[in-house]
Amino acid sequence: MPLVRLDISHVRNLSSVRFEPSPQVNVIVGKNGSGKTSVLEAIHLLSLGRSFRSHKHKTYIQHDNEACLVFAQLQQSQGSPIRVGLQRQRDGRIDVRIQGQRAQSVVELAERLPVQLINPDAFRLLEGSPSVRRQFIDWGAFHFDKDFIQAWRGWQKALKQRNTLLRRGKISASLLAAFDQELIRLGERVNTSRKAYIEKLTPHFVSVLSLLTTELAVELQFFQGWDAQKNLQMAVESGRERDIELGYTHTGPQRADLRVKTATGDALDTLSRGQQKLVVSALKIAQGQLLIDMGRPLVFLVDDLPAELDANHRQKLCQLLESLNSQIFITSVEPDTTDFHWAHTTDVRQFSMSNGELSLLSKGLQES
Numbered sequence: 525m526p527l528v529r530l531d532i533s534h535v536r537n538l539s540s541v542r543f544e545p546s547p548q549v550n551v552i553v554g555k556n557g558s559g560k561t562s563v564l565e566a567i568h569l570l571s572l573g574r575s576f577r578s579h580k581h582k583t584y585i586q587h588d589n590e591a592c593l594v595f596a597q598l599q600q601s602q603g604s605p606i607r608v609g610l611q612r613q614r615d616g617r618i619d620v621r622i623q624g625q626r627a628q629s630v631v632e633l634a635e636r637l638p639v640q641l642i643n644p645d646a647f648r649l650l651e652g653s654p655s656v657r658r659q660f661i662d663w664g665a666f667h668f669d670k671d672f673i674q675a676w677r678g679w680q681k682a683l684k685q686r687n688t689l690l691r692r693g694k695i696s697a698s699l700l701a702a703f704d705q706e707l708i709r710l711g712e713r714v715n716t717s718r719k720a721y722i723e724k725l726t727p728h729f730v731s732v733l734s735l736l737t738t739e740l741a742v743e744l745q746f747f748q749g750w751d752a753q754k755n756l757q758m759a760v761e762s763g764r765e766r767d768i769e770l771g772y773t774h775t776g777p778q779r780a781d782l783r784v785k786t787a788t789g790d791a792l793d794t795l796s797r798g799q800q801k802l803v804v805s806a807l808k809i810a811q812g813q814l815l816i817d818m819g820r821p822l823v824f825l826v827d828d829l830p831a832e833l834d835a836n837h838r839q840k841l842c843q844l845l846e847s848l849n850s851q852i853f854i855t856s857v858e859p860d861t862t863d864f865h866w867a868h869t870t871d872v873r874q875f876s877m878s879n880g881e882l883s884l885l886s887k888g889l890q891e892s
């Protein structure tokens with residue numbers, strides 16, 4: 525599934541960038557504002573139909589252009605590469621093509637080209653609201669449990685309807701109880717899937733983190749969103765009167781969270797910025813590794829790797845990513861990337877980015 529060819533047109537300052545990435549490691553080096561992140565943004569756009577930097581598509585379409593286009597060839601395990609492309613118009617329209625045929629939705633691309641992003645914003649996993657961590661869990665649950673998305677959508681719908689009733693007031697606890705059956709059934713289903721995913725992820729996370737650093741003992745605690753001693757039925761029943769008072773559903777899977785703890789407290793309060801970066805990277809890599817173990821290769825997009833990591837940890841992170849046998853795109857402002865040590869068997873291509881122009885600096889297997 526690696527990208528063997530990439531054509532990017534009119535994404536930010538990239539008027540026309542065409543290149544043949546390595547199926548293994550690609551390092552893009554350039555000054556601030558040269559366009560490195562825009563290459564990762566274009567790959568993300570092709571995978572998910574959206575940017576990781578902005579929800580507003582007009583911000584990434586190049587000024588004075590009506591549309592941006594990202595086109596790629598994806599290597600298959602057998603046979604010739606498949607052609608995939610995505611065009612986004614300024615008026616919002618999206619055109620997704622697979623082998624020249626129009627696709628039903630961007631989901632078809634997400635399945636063919638899963639990406640995992642590690643960038644400075646990934647810190648939001650620790651410092652952001654619980655919704656960021658729920659998204660992280662749900663991404664994994666979605667890939668692990670084929671029925672998860674259907675249950676999640678149904679539960680969201682039931683929750684929305686219930687909250688609308690509560691907001692309007694004038695609803696009795698007995699009437700509300702009639703609406704709660706579906707909410708409870710689907711909410712339990714969502715919770716079971718999330719729990720199972722975190723159980724699978726935890727040992728991977730622990731082992732990935734121990735490869736990055738031996739100095740940190742970090743624990744993942746899944747909070748299901750209500751008292752662990754109760755099932756959802758009991759929690760919803762005992763919370764009904766309070767929900768009526770508050771005008772919304774105050775307990776349930778919508779309050780779930782993933783707590784990242786050290787021996788002395790929350791990781792966010794006790795770890796340095798660099799250590800937090802290692803923890804977040806370990807979470808993201810563990811998540812990717814689980815998917816790879818299921819036979820679903822993915823592309824890692826790593827933006828601004830050196831920031832806040834010393835050379836030793838940077839090297840360990842590179843080794844770990846390399847060991848996953850995935851395609852990797854890494855950006856760096858450092859002109860000297862010799863401290864990224866890759867195995868001599870790895871095909872590393874190094875590119876230079878300058879004012880939206882990409883050029884190949886070096887290519888091939890590494891010297892031992």
Ligand SMILES: Nc1ncnc2c1ncn2[C@@H]1O[C@H](COP(=O)(O)OP(=O)(O)OP(=O)(O)O)[C@@H](O)[C@H]1O
Nearest residue numbers: 536537556557558559560561562583584585586587
């Ligand atoms: N819609 C747009 N049209 C044209 N140029 C844009 C648009 N949006 C942003 N730019 C410019 O494109 C460039 C994008 O750079 P990008 O963020 O990819 O750089 P970078 O090399 O990753 O920088 P850094 O190292 O600072 O993260 C910037 O120079 C920015 O001013």
